[in-house]
Amino acid sequence: MVNERTILAGFGGQGVMLMGQLLTQAGMIEGKEVSWLPSYGPEMRGGTANCGVIVQTEPISSPVVEGNATSEIMMNTPSLDKFEKDLVPGGKLLINSSLISKKASRDDVEAYYIPSSDIANELGDTRIANMVMLGAFVELTGAVEPESIFQALESRLGLARAHLMDINKQAFARGAACVKEQRN
Amino acid sequence: MAKVLMKGNEAIGEAAIRAGCRYFFGYPITPQSELPEYMSLHLPKAGGVFLQAESEIAAINMVYGASGSGARVMTGSSTPGIALKQEGISYIAGAQLPCVIVNMMRGGPGLGSIQPAQSDYNQSTRGGGGGDYRLLAYAPASVQEMVDYVQLAFDKADEYRNPVLVVGDGVIGQMMEPVEFRATAASDLPPKDWATTGTGGKRPPNIINSLYLDAEELERHNIHLAEKYNRIKENEQRWESVGLEGAELVIVAYGTTARIAKSAMENLNRQGKKIGLLRLITLWPFPEKGFAELDEATKDLLVVEMSMGQMVDDVRIVNEGKRGVHFVGRSGGVIPSTALVEEKILEILERSE
Known part of the structure; x- marks a missing residue:
């Protein structure tokens, strides 16, 4: 029984929308009910981007994730400031601690601090910070199987960029490892 | 496929x-x-x-x-x-x-x-x-x-x-x-x-x-x-109805708003309320036949829209004064929350008791 409502937010270019889409597609591959709803507006490069993803066993009524998020992936400080209130008590909060220096302001949520941008840079590509976070998310929530994320990513990368699978898998594993470490 | x-x-x-x-x-x-x-x-x-x-x-x-x-x-x-x-x-x-x-x-x-x-x-x-x-x-x-x-x-x-x-x-x-x-x-x-x-x-x-x-x-x-x-x-009238039987109040909505309203309905029904939903699939023709299925027990209709209440007129016409017709919505590009719909429903139920 899965019932995950997630807000993913950051600034344009951090791969927030793609991260949400991979999660959605992974859920679909597993035959779960899924929806992906992006914010849209007069957006600009470097501006904020966010999306709400639902992965659950039961059919989805409202696709809007607002005030009822069971988990959040926050990639920069303005996102954390804006969306922390939308987590339900006991919700899981993943914070990109490479760019967010503050801690969660609520004590009724489970916060994890993942230095995803640093890990991505260490692996040689700053663009894969989103995969580090996704690895952490999947480890933490179990909303989908890692294999489904990889399958979704493979279909998105296509043959021409198939060589990028390896580094993405490494990023994913590093994110998962961070959660394991902090959970203990 | x-x-x-x-x-x-x-x-x-x-x-x-x-x-x-x-x-x-x-x-x-x-x-x-x-x-x-x-x-x-x-x-x-x-x-x-x-x-x-x-x-x-x-x-x-x-x-x-x-x-x-x-x-x-x-x-x-x-x-x-x-x-x-x-x-x-x-x-x-x-x-x-x-x-x-x-x-x-x-x-x-x-x-x-x-x-x-x-x-x-x-x-x-x-x-x-x-x-x-x-x-x-x-x-x-x-x-x-x-x-x-x-x-x-x-x-x-x-x-x-x-x-x-x-x-x-x-x-x-x-x-x-x-x-x-x-x-x-x-x-x-x-x-x-x-x-x-x-x-x-x-x-x-x-x-x-x-x-x-x-x-x-x-x-x-x-x-x-x-x-x-x-x-x-x-x-060509088309609609979807959920939980009309025995419903105290029925929500009338369409499109995205109907999905939000459905979440509100599910939340309240879990708390023992009896709320139904009549979702329009055709806006025109207005699904009058759907309203003929409403239960005698239903005392109120709540129109939920992302507007200032444009559909209320049609609901009043088909209702012929039989039930209370209420409205809740947001406009200008704001999406109504399930909480807003739930609050409105509880307020109506309280008043009719």
Whole structure:
């Protein structure tokens, strides 16, 4: 029984929308009910981007994730400031601690601090910070199987960029490892 | 066919191509621009024509022309753009031509906002062009339903020789959900023997026209149209009802708002309340038959919309004063929360006790 409502937010270019889409597609591959709803507006490069993803066993009524998020992936400080209130008590909060220096302001949520941008840079590509976070998310929530994320990513990368699978898998594993470490 | 994850706007484009649409004339506008974008890439591959017109007015008149020649044709826009198309839509309805028009509604009036809204209900059901005309108007609530009703819209347009409107809002246009493109049933639609396809020297020319200078002739035309609209009213009402039996209160909504309202309904029913939902799938014809299914126990109706309450009038008409009619909604591009709907329901229930 899965019932995950997630807000993913950051600034344009951090791969927030793609991260949400991979999660959605992974859920679909597993035959779960899924929806992906992006914010849209007069957006600009470097501006904020966010999306709400639902992965659950039961059919989805409202696709809007607002005030009822069971988990959040926050990639920069303005996102954390804006969306922390939308987590339900006991919700899981993943914070990109490479760019967010503050801690969660609520004590009724489970916060994890993942230095995803640093890990991505260490692996040689700053663009894969989103995969580090996704690895952490999947480890933490179990909303989908890692294999489904990889399958979704493979279909998105296509043959021409198939060589990028390896580094993405490494990023994913590093994110998962961070959660394991902090959970203990 | 396996399910694919698609944005609402893109899924509409694919559904239209699969339904045999080969012409798309439009002008980009948020939140439906992914539709012309999809068409510009995929229609030529299907042997069709995509044309970005110089304006919405030009686009709808191109639709008029293509439809007159018997082609399956579509245009899409959002609130202010659909407003610009109204004159052309009236001409197309007057000339009895089939076409499909998509409106991904955004906040208004005027240029309004680019965020989701449902404030074109009156425009969709009453029309903004001149004369006695009606459009069959579908309001799907998911990407899958969007696909299914776009495909059906082309058949219904041909069947009735009438423009069909498919309305959504920014949410349905922008969101991604899994969709399956089902093979459409082989339809026994009449041949388009009225189309301007060339006489080949074998028949008198077909003339596509909406001008009748003889008043009595135009009246006969209007009576003919009215008979057609009555047939549509009789045969094409569609709705979904959930939990009407024994419901104390029934929510009336459509599109995205119906999904939000459904979440509110589920939350309250888990707390032991008895709430039902009547979701409009056709805005016009208004699904009066759905309201005939309401339970005696139902004392109140709550209209939920992303507008200032445009649908309330139609609900009052069909209600004939039997039940309390209430409204809650947000406008300008703000999406109502499930909490707002729940609060309103509890307030109504408390008052009627």
